[in-house]
Amino acid sequence: MTESISFVESFKQTQYQVAGNGKRNMQVLKEVFEQVDGQQESDIYGNGQIIESFQEKMATYLGKESAVFFPSGTMAQQIALRIWCDEKGVKKVAYHPLSHLEIHEEDGLKELHHIDTVLLGDEAGLIGLEDVLNLDQEIACLLLELPQREIGGQLPDYKTIVEISEYCKANGIRLHLDGARLFEILPHYQKSAAEICGLFDSVYISFYKGIGGLAGAILAGDKEFTQQSKVWKRRHGGDLISLYPYILSSNYYFEKRISKMELYYENAIELAMLFNSCPSIQTKPTVPVSNMFHVHISQPKEQLEAVLKEVYYKTGVGLTSYLKETNQSTYSFEVSIGDQYNSIPKDKLDEVFQLLKVKLK
Numbered sequence: 488m489t490e491s492i493s494f495v496e497s498f499k500q501t502q503y504q505v506a507g508n509g510k511r512n513m514q515v516l517k518e519v520f521e522q523v524d525g526q527q528e529s530d531i532y533g534n535g536q537i538i539e540s541f542q543e544k545m546a547t548y549l550g551k552e553s554a555v556f557f558p559s560g561t562m563a564q565q566i567a568l569r570i571w572c573d574e575k576g577v578k579k580v581a582y583h584p585l586s587h588l589e590i591h592e593e594d595g596l597k598e599l600h601h602i603d604t605v606l607l608g609d610e611a612g613l614i615g616l617e618d619v620l621n622l623d624q625e626i627a628c629l630l631l632e633l634p635q636r637e638i639g640g641q642l643p644d645y646k647t648i649v650e651i652s653e654y655c656k657a658n659g660i661r662l663h664l665d666g667a668r669l670f671e672i673l674p675h676y677q678k679s680a681a682e683i684c685g686l687f688d689s690v691y692i693s694f695y696k697g698i699g700g701l702a703g704a705i706l707a708g709d710k711e712f713t714q715q716s717k718v719w720k721r722r723h724g725g726d727l728i729s730l731y732p733y734i735l736s737s738n739y740y741f742e743k744r745i746s747k748m749e750l751y752y753e754n755a756i757e758l759a760m761l762f763n764s765c766p767s768i769q770t771k772p773t774v775p776v777s778n779m780f781h782v783h784i785s786q787p788k789e790q791l792e793a794v795l796k797e798v799y800y801k802t803g804v805g806l807t808s809y810l811k812e813t814n815q816s817t818y819s820f821e822v823s824i825g826d827q828y829n830s831i832p833k834d835k836l837d838e839v840f841q842l843l844k845v846k847l848k
Contacts (some may be wrong), residue, residue, distance in 0.1 A: 492796075494792045494795070494796060494808070494809075494810075495808050495809070497795075497796040497799045497800065497805075498799060498805040498807065498808040499805075499808070500799070501799050501802075501803050501804055501805035502803035502804070503803060503804045503805065503827070503830060503831045503835065504804070504805040504806075504827050505758060505804065505805070505806055505822060505824070505827065505828055505831065506807075506821075506822045506823050506824060506825065506827065506828070507699075507823060507825045507826075507827050508699035508744070508825035508826045508827060509699075509825075509826065509827060515699070515700075515701055515736065516701055516732060516736060518739075519701075519732075519735050519736045519739045519740075520735070522739065523735060529729040529731045530729050530730055530731050530734065531728060531729065532726045532727075532728060533555075533717065533720070533721075533726045533730075537731055537734055537735070538556055538730065538731075538734055541556060541734050541737070541738055542554045542555060542556055542705070544738075545692070545705045545707065546707055548680055548681070549680050549681060549684045549690055549692070549705075549707045550679075550680070550681025550682070550684050550685055551684060551690065551707035551708055551709070552708070552709045552710045552713075553707065553708065553709065553710045553712075553713035553714075554705050554706065554707040554713065555705070555706050555707075555713050555716050555717055555720065556703060556704070556705055556730060556733075556734060556737075557703065557704045557705070557706055557720060557725055558702065558703060558704075558725050558727065558730060558733060559702065559703075559704060559725075560587075560667055560691055560693050560704040561587075561591075561592055561595065562704075562720070562723050562725050563691045563704045563705075563706040563716075564587075564588060564630075564663070564665060564691050564706075565588070565592075565595055565596050565599065565600060565723075566706070566716050566719040566720065566723065567628075567663050567689045567691065567706055567708075567712075567716065568580050568588075568596060568600070568602060568627075568628055568630065568663065569600045569602065569719060570689075570712060570715050570716060570719065571627045571628035571661040571663065571688070571689070572600070572602055572627040572628065574627070574661070575627040575659070575661075577625055577626065577627040578600075578601060578602050578603060578627070579602065579603045579604070579605060579624060579625065579626045579627060580596075580602055580603075580604055580605070580626055580627055580628045580629070580630060581604070581605040581606075581607045581622065581626045581628075581629045581630070582604065582605075582606070582607060582614075582629070582630035582631075582632070582665075583606070583607060583608055583613075583614055583630075583631075583632060583635060584606040584607075584608065584609075584610045585610055585635070585636075585637035585638065586630060586632060586665070587632070587636075587665065587667070588604075588630070589604065589606065590637070605622070605624055605626060607619070607622070607629070610638075611638060612638070612641075613635055613638075613641055613642075613643050614631060614643070614651075615643065615647060616647055616650045616651055616654070619651050619654055619655070620654065626660060627660070627661060628660065628661040628662070628663050628688075629651070629655055629660055629661070629662055629663070630663045630664075630665055631648070631651070631662065631663070631664060631665065631687075632665035632667070633648075633664060633665070633666060633668070633669065633672055633683070634668055634671070634672055634776060634777045634779070636667070636668070636779070636821075638771065638781075639770070639771035639772055639779070639780050639781035639821075640668070640772070640775065640776065640777045640779040640780055640781075641771075641772055641776065642672060642675060642676075642776045642777070645676050645678065648683075648686055649686060652686035652687070661688045661689070662686070662687045662688050663687060663688065663689045663690070663691070664683075664684065664686075664687040664689070664690040664691065665691055666683075666684070666690050666691055666692045666693075667691065667692065667693040667696055668693070668696055668697060668777060668778075668779070669683065669684075669690070669692050670692070670697050670698060670745060670748050671696070671697040671748055671751065671752070671777040671778045671779065672776065672777045673748055674748055674749040674752040674753075674777075675752060675776045675777060684707070688708060688709075688712070689706065689707065689708040689712060690705075690706070690707045690708065691704055691705070691706050691707075692704065692705050692707075694733075694736070694737035694740065694741065696823070697744065697748065697751065697778055697823065697825065698737070698740045698741055698744050698745070699740045699744060699825060699826075700733070700736040700737040700739070700740040700741070701732060701733050701736035701737070702733050702736075703730070703733035703734065703736075703737045744825075744826070747826070748778070750829070751778035751824045751825060751828075752775070752777060752778055752824075754778070754824045754828045754829065755775040755777070755778045755779065755780060755822070755824045756774060756775055758822065758824065758828065759773070759774065759775050759780050761836070761840045762782050762840075764840065764844070765840060765843045765844050765847055766844065766847045766848055767784055767785045767786055767847045768782060768783070768784050768785075768843070768847065769782075769783050769785075770782055770783070771783060778823055778824040778825070779821065779822060779823040779824070780821075780822055781819050781820070781821050781822070782806075782807070782819060782820055782821075782822060783813060783817050783818070783819045784810075784817065784818055784819070784847075785816055785817045786816075786818070786847065787816070788810060788812070788818055791810060791818060792810065794843070794846040794847065795807070797842070797846065798839055798842050798843060798846070801838075801842065802835055802838050802839050802842065803835065804831060804835055804836065804838075804839045806820075806822075806839070807820035807821075807822070
């Protein structure tokens, strides 16, 4: 039965999935518009109450003077780094070797803005204070991603961020936060968003990851910075005539899910413990520091897919739709906990991991 369908299809046919907030289908937007007065005026080219009130709300939440709504984080972050480079007259920034800007944006920062990059730290680890102290090149800005997604969502201790912030301030280096998953790390640090953002000159946050909105991002900082970002947003074509579907969904799902971040974090710790109880499986980090982690399984791919398909078929619970090769004998996948995890009956979850323990021996 399981042999006749693909691995992806076997996942799609499961009744429950451990990760995420549900399917990204039209219902995501329909649910939002059910709450909206159809006569409400839309935003027009970056102006209007609907966008301005949301920007003010986010600026307050992040503890910043001002905030600007962008259609994408890719656009927002390239613009932030361009502004800081222009301010200092130095076309060079530093970030982690596995930063989104380095591996997922087709060299946009270099090709569009002619900004050179310094890759700081080791791919498998986090940027530490020593890495910053040992910088031998002048840079305009240092970007820190919290959490560092490509290595399982790892985080530095809070003291390290404070020390890096103080060093940058003392040495005329702007500090930018790639906070795509900022909301998700607040429970671990036991800090408010404003406390964390207070250590950075500029901050980007996403509304489609843990929040589960349609799309969209906020870029926040002081008023002079955000005014410049609006000019660059226009230059990048980011001022669509109206962005209200993204703004409304960002606000709606922010209100719906921001209070659940602690639950997602606790659920991630619980699920990682279950994975780590199985032979051949290790999570990174071992104990998650946000709602996300990576699962590494030391098994041949064909054998592993067959095991997972059987688990999916017998339990109706899907763990992942893909396997990424990390080396010749290990495959991995990412888990980001949202609303779906709590919908899985506990006996079903127990059955999943009992089967895995037997099949992976």
